[in-house]
Amino acid sequence: MLPTDPTKKLSFKRNISDGDLVIVYEKHDNMKAVKVCEKSVLENRFGIFKHADWIGKPYGCKVSSHKGGFVYLLAPTPExxxxxxxxxxxxxxxxxxxxxxxxxxxxxxxxxxxxxxxxxxxxxxxxxxxxxxxxxxxxxxxxxxxxxxxxxxxxxxxxxxxxxxxxxxxxxxxxxxxxxxxxxxxxxxxxxxxxxxxxxxxxxxxxxxxxxxxxxxxxxxxxxxxxxxxxxxxxxxVLLRTYEVREGKMDHCQTEGGTPGSRPCKRKHRTSEGSQWEQEHSGSSIVMARPSGEAKGxxxxxxxxxxxxxx
Amino acid sequence: MSTLEQENHSNENRRITWEGCSVLLDINDGDRLVFSRLTAGSIVKIGNKNYPLQPLIGCPFGSLFQVENGANGPCLSRVISTAEVSNDEDKKECDLKDESRDNRALIDNNTAQTLTGDDIEGMRRQGASGNEIVEALIANSATFENKTSFSQEKYRLKKQKKYAPKVLLRRPFARRFLRVDTLSLLLSFANVTAHSDVLVVDMIGGILTGAVAERLGGTGYVCNTYRGDSPSSIEIVRIFNFGDEINKRIVRLPLADLSAPPNADSKDMELLQASGSPVSMEETTVSSKDGRPTTETVASKVHKAAKPGEKASEDAIKLWKENGFSSLIIAAPEVDAWGIVKEPLATCMHNLQVEKMAIGLQITEPWLREYQCNLM
Missing domain, CATH: 3.40.50.150 (Vaccinia Virus protein VP39)
Structure with a gap:
């Protein structure tokens, strides 16, 4: 897990090999630790995944099952x-x-x-x-x-x-x-x-x-x-609050009118690249963040x- | 066991001050925190008096000092702490007594204290210690006896802070700066550990760079990247007391140099894309953003360079282009826009989602509350 062993250090050159521990990522709230074993398979609701197909692939890659479902293979971290x-x-x-x-x-x-x-x-x-x-x-x-x-x-x-x-x-x-x-x-x-x-x-x-x-x-x-x-x-x-991000539709007039507090500020601080992005999206939609419903107490x-x- | 002994030795070095090192002075239990460099001529001002810091050199971090009237004027002298312990225990006893006193009879007309400023000055001239003055103030207070034990303790502490200030000698650690909960999350989510190569955009004065370097412990690299020609200041790094081993692992490199593809293969292109919109190339795996420092690199107001790390060596750059960085941390708050910090993060996260550039995305904000559990 730790890069103290240089051969295990995460890098563009380091690929998944037989015997590695990988984190199989289905969704952010559905992950599993799996030891890669050439002859072994992983079976879940997305299908059957052959470990042999994983070997030699880079960490972070997306792999497919026999019926086209997919998961990501991540390098383990303490988190x-x-x-x-x-x-x-x-x-x-x-x-x-x-x-x-x-x-x-x-x-x-x-x-x-x-x-x-x-x-x-x-x-x-x-x-x-x-x-x-x-x-x-x-x-x-x-x-x-x-x-x-x-x-x-x-x-x-x-x-x-x-x-x-x-x-x-x-x-x-x-x-x-x-x-x-x-x-x-x-x-x-x-x-x-x-x-x-x-x-x-x-x-x-x-x-x-x-x-x-x-x-x-x-x-x-x-x-x-x-x-x-x-x-x-x-x-x-200490608690942790997470936010979810959604793209929401917003009335053009309303944003121009400057009712939501953040809009004028945002405009003021944008430089060339920022405003370009904003133009593409302004009026029709806006990216919004709001606190997630469930938070650990x-x-x-x-x-x-x-x-x-x-x- | 050999590693243990070796470690013991190197840690020992860190635990005692030396001439020229940076220290954090904690005056009166956190009331005031002062960064100082311990030199023969340096001083700290407490109240209206200057105290030379010379006596602090060569003492273990964590040592407690009190003020005394020395032969050459006021000075700091180290406290032998055993006396204080028994004192504390005595106080405990009285805390537990049944409390029947309260403040119903208190009249706030400023006549309770019969000792005048001149009296106190007189005591000082005769060489009374701070604690003796505090005791005298208590003895001459008409209302002290009627206070609750909590209130008495509070009174004593208040007077002690004024007449017998204490100075605690502290190590400057990353956690002593700003929002420690935020900084700690950044380091965890970014998986910072020995032998990592960490790319940072530090626009918070070097706190982030220093904190990462502290965790690398003289291995790997922390590379501070920036847009344009002048790197952001990382002045605060100097306070960390890093030795050469750690300092040479702190480097800088303009973003342009990092993205320049002299021998671009597909991997380099990934890196390029990634640095265009803020996500680390690794972070096809886990990309996590903290709530506080924003990812708004666009409006970077680059300050005049103070004294940053050296420019990254060609060897190091080559290495990063071949292997990539282990993580990227961006701390670039807009100086005057703390109220809308989430906004650039939301935009960043949305872009990453839409472009399918990363998974495991999160925007999080820590929430820290301190409790008052003990009267000390």
Whole structure:
């Protein structure tokens, strides 16, 4: 998934080969991860697709089934993986994930601890951020879940960046051999305050901790615990609103009259190329964006804190 | 384990300030944020006094400083934080007491404080510390005892900020600039990771370029492209404290040079088309646009170049023409048109849909809210 291996790097020259993991895209809300295997076929409502036909094609290509239906074959990214992975637990999505990765200040070379692993949605993005020289140590107390996550990281090619441990972090804390090595710690636990002490021991001074909790009561208790060793304790909620775009018909007179607020502004800022496009479309139709109907609601609160730097 | 140790070492370097490095000074818990360069002569002004920044050199990022009256005038000195912890815990206790006080008897006639400005100045001259002044103010306040514990805490904090300001020494990280939620989404959707070649149109002063470079960690390239002759300013990149390894991965190239097809094969043509209307050539796969920075490159007002990255080398250009970029990010808000940001995006998305140039199109806008969960 990651271009750390130059031969796997996405490029005009890189084509789909036997054994690759591809994301089969039917629609924006219907995708599936498939391991390409020369002798295998994919069957869906569009027909039967032979993997053998895919090999040698570029990523992003459109492929056809025996009866003319088609799908796209995409190179996997952590964002796509989040949409196709098998849910063994509730998972984190793009808005929370990207905010966490940024706020934890993860860059190549960082060491980050995570608990629990869950379905590995966040883990995949964490490893993208710290590759190629950093490492993610992720822990889950559920043995089968940890094993399934390990298999997933094998499939997505992240095994060298991620170590999955079976451990009850709330009960036992993080392993002592990681003491003082972590640049960042992420907690997604029912009682995060039980793990905060241990997390503090793992972090380098000024390292960042994030705790994800769905309920404000959990946040409050965590914040109280954090206050003794951490600074900059801040809690956020981040949501994502998507817009749909439609071409709508609009009365010519109305647009000329300048009733909709955006039109005059738009005209003012257009330069040659813009106005050319606009002329083709003006009067008869206009492109409009409006918020999508369904939006994901509350997922959880993100509480961040920095380990106090003791002189 | 060797990677761990190696990493440990290089991270250690990043965690301590050095002479000439950029820092972010957080004054009084985020009340004021100041970018500074740590040099022998640099100062920060707090209230009406200037404080030399010399004592901050060689300290770990995250260190806390308080003001003191030194032999050569006011100065910043590092706080040993253990004392503060126990203090906090004491406060907790009183928070939990039953609250029977309120402000029904409060008369706001400005007579509650018996200490005058001259008294405070006098204390200062005698060498009283900021915290001692705060305690004196509390002792001489006729109304303090009748305040609720929350209100008392608020009073203490307010006075502390004025008479005993604190300065936190922070690393300048990408997340410390502007809308962190927007920037983080851009980096995620664009799949920025080590060894990527990222093409950017950065018309927001270099924040985007710097943030991408931070994630590349001295591998791959971030190439800043622009229309016309003068590149947009990427002045902000200088604040990031990048070493040479990262700086040489930040390059610029006029769009014209990038589109020039000396040995155009079909792939190059794809690239050409793609850069004509804003979508990355890869993004036959996933093209995602963020709500905030708009794709309106057309009306580019190019500022006079400040100090951008070097011009991309011929080798790099050749490489990109052969392999393509891994992603394209455009952040080109119209300076005076934030109200209609969605409009150029909608047009862009519509064109891409109609021309069937991309799939997985999305216009998204993050929504961030901070909660007040603790009185600290």
């Amino acid at each position: 796509l993986w989040t949409l196709v992975l098998s849910h063994r637990t509730q998972i984190l999505y793009i808005a929370d994930i990207s905010f966490v990765v940024m706020y934890l200040e993860l860059i190549p070379g960082c060491v980050v601890l995570e608990s629990g692993t869950g379905s590995g949605s966040l883990t995949t993005s964490l490893s993208r951020a710290i590759a190629p020289t950093g490492h993610v140590h992720t822990f889950d107390f559920h043995e089968q879940r940890a094993a399934a996550a390990r298999e997933d990281f094998e499939r997505t090619g992240l095994s060298s960046l991620v170590t999955v441990g079976v451990r009850d972090i709330q009960g036992e804390g993080f392993p002592k051999d990681l003491t003082g090595l972590a640049d960042a710690v992420f907690l997604d636990l029912p009682q995060p305050w039980l793990a905060i002490g241990s997390a503090g021991e793992m972090l380098k001074p000024d390292g960042v901790l994030c705790s994800f909790s769905p309920c404000i009561e959990q946040v409050q208790r965590s914040s109280e615990t954090l206050a003794s060793n951490f600074t900059d304790i801040r809690t956020f909620e 509350h997922t959880g609160y993100l509480t961040f804190a920095r380990l106090r730097c003791v002189a």
